[in-house]
Amino acid sequence: xxxxxESGGALVQPxxxxxxxCAASGFTFDGYAMHWVRQAPGKGxxxxxxxxxxxxxxxxxxxxxxxFTISRDNAKNSLYLQLDSLRAEDTALxxxxxRVNSQNPFDSWGQGTMVTVSS
Amino acid sequence: EVVLTQSPGTLSLxxxxxxxxxxxxxxxxxxxxxxxxxxxGQAPRLxxxxxxxxxxxxxxxxxxxxxxxxxxxxxxxxEPEDFAVYYCQHYGGSPPVTFGGGTKVEI
Numbered sequence: 332x333x334x335x336x337e338s339g340g341a342l343v344q345p346x347x348x349x350x351x352x353c354a355a356s357g358f359t360f361d362g363y364a365m366h367w368v369r370q371a372p373g374k375g376x377x378x379x380x381x382x383x384x385x386x387x388x389x390x391x392x393x394x395x396x397x398x399f400t401i402s403r404d405n406a407k408n409s410l411y412l413q414l415d416s417l418r419a420e421d422t423a424l425x426x427x428x429x430r431v432n433s434q435n436p437f438d439s440w441g442q443g444t445m446v447t448v449s450s
Numbered sequence: 451e452v453v454l455t456q457s458p459g460t461l462s463l464x465x466x467x468x469x470x471x472x473x474x475x476x477x478x479x480x481x482x483x484x485x486x487x488x489x490x491g492q493a494p495r496l497x498x499x500x501x502x503x504x505x506x507x508x509x510x511x512x513x514x515x516x517x518x519x520x521x522x523x524x525x526x527x528x529e530p531e532d533f534a535v536y537y538c539q540h541y542g543g544s545p546p547v548t549f550g551g552g553t554k555v556e557i
Contacts, residue, residue: 366547376486376494376537378547390546426493434542436484438505440493 340444353427473538
């Protein structure tokens, strides 16, 4: 069974940093691209960032470019998102998702980890 | 960037009824269109991909159609567990993923 378990969410002040993690199991992690998608309270889904299976391709939404950094450790079956210079508008539930490649949708999602940016 | 517009924003129906949800793209996305279901407190679940293919384990009362810029998700006979929010998603473009604003199907 595919499992994606996010962690690391917290209440942080504006301008501070946070690191999110996603532990993957039940599939061949290094065979899949991984992505982060977020959802602000009561709002829709917003794609944040993605990384290819071998980390060779990395891409970000304009809203987080230069502030967030995605990475993965295939030996540990783990995905990460470093969130720097956090803003109130980054407040959201952050989901970890996977897909085979760019021609495919997200086929599995974690349950999310909540990031709240507030003073 | 492709913009996806979903309509209606809310659909009020009864169990056993038929739901028709629309997703319109600002430019052609060919068939790179998926539909997700999200229930309160849960993560989204993939229902339909490539515009009309059902994901594993999805009941056949869910069907997708369309190509290019106009897409439809149809739920033929609403079950109580189908009342949720539905999102369409374009993949394969740049940015690599965009989502529609969602349609809430309520009783």
